[in-house]
Amino acid sequence: xxxxxxxxRYEKKLIAEGLTLAEVLAGVxxxxxxxxxxxxxxxxxxxxxxxxxxRDYYEHINGTANRSKTRVRWYGxxxxxxxxxVLERKLKTGAVSGKQAYPLPPLPLNGGCLRSSxxxxxxxxxxxxxxxxxxxxxxxxxxNRYQRHYFLSRDGTFRLTVDSGLQFARVQDNMGAVAFLLxxxxxxxxxxxxxxxxxxxxxxVTNSFSFRVTRFSKYxxxxxxx
Numbered sequence: 001x002x003x004x005x006x007x008x009r010y011e012k013k014l015i016a017e018g019l020t021l022a023e024v025l026a027g028v029x030x031x032x033x034x035x036x037x038x039x040x041x042x043x044x045x046x047x048x049x050x051x052x053x054x055r056d057y058y059e060h061i062n063g064t065a066n067r068s069k070t071r072v073r074w075y076g077x078x079x080x081x082x083x084x085x086v087l088e089r090k091l092k093t094g095a096v097s098g099k100q101a102y103p104l105p106p107l108p109l110n111g112g113c114l115r116s117s118x119x120x121x122x123x124x125x126x127x128x129x130x131x132x133x134x135x136x137x138x139x140x141x142x143x144n145r146y147q148r149h150y151f152l153s154r155d156g157t158f159r160l161t162v163d164s165g166l167q168f169a170r171v172q173d174n175m176g177a178v179a180f181l182l183x184x185x186x187x188x189x190x191x192x193x194x195x196x197x198x199x200x201x202x203x204x205v206t207n208s209f210s211f212r213v214t215r216f217s218k219y220x221x222x223x224x225x226x
Contacts, residue, residue, distance in 0.1 A: 007099050009193050012202065014211040016188040021164040024188045024211075025149065028162065032208050034154035041149045044163075045082065047072045047118075047171065048219050049138040057141075057223050066093050069219055070138060072107065072118065082107040087125065096196070102127055114140055114171060140171040142222045145180070158205055159193040168222040181225060189216060 016024045028035050049070040050056045059067040069090045074082040085104045090097060104125045108117045122135055145167045151160040164187065167180035190211065194202055206213050 008096055009195055010095060010199060010202065011097050012192040012206055012213050013216045014190040014192065014206065014209055015186040015214050015216060016190060016211045017186055019188060021188055024162055024190070027209065028151055028160065033158060033205055035151040035160055036154070037150060038152045039150035041147055042075050043077055043145060044148050045074050045145050046143065047140050048142045049135070050141040051137060052139060054141065054223065057220060060217055060220050068092070072104065080108065080110040082109055087127070142219060142226065143169045143171050144218055144222050157194060157198045161191045163189045166218065168225050170226055
């Protein structure tokens with residue numbers, strides 16, 4: 001099963017409790033791996049799709065070994081249309097993750113039915129038939145937004161993202177007028193991402209941080225916050 005996953009990698013989450021974003025970023029820049037910023041910070045927006053019974057949510061909290069998450073992602077500040085959205089499916093087998101990504105046409109967010117807008121966007125996108133069929137059984141379940149900083153280790157083997165300002169909202173037809181709810185904690189979430197051949201050195205990288213490695217899903221946290 002593992003060999004069939006696309007873009008295989010490990011992902012380790014680190015939660016920076018009680019620290020500001022500035023303090024976390026300072027710690028990243030002092031790290032022995034010499035992390036450098038490789039992309040300007042930007043706002044990440046996601047609409048998560050799940051079954052009406054919230055299958056993906058329950059598979060995650062139950063620790064199901066083979067599980068997935070489906071989302072529509074785009075970048076930038078709120079607007080009436082999501083430009084250059086991407087349909088992403090995150091697939092996981094044990095500790096190994098993979099991701100499939102498919103570009104989508106612009107997605108209208110203001111006015112009308114969001115589900116209809118999504119269906120129209122999916123209908124005009126180039127998608128594998130089996131994926132297109134599976135989307136008919138999913139519905140918008142959660143909207144979230146956060147600010148992301150991007151780093152890469154000096155040797156190019158470890159990617160690190162730092163997410164802050166995480167906000168959740170219930171999905172509604174007029175996404176331009178949503179009222180966001182802030183979670184109580186955590187305030188800053190770090191994700192260390194690396195290939196299968198770098199697993200032996202990952203503990204050295206994570207142990208050099210003063211933050212704890214933990215399981216954390218923005219989707220699960222959002223569903224429970226709602």
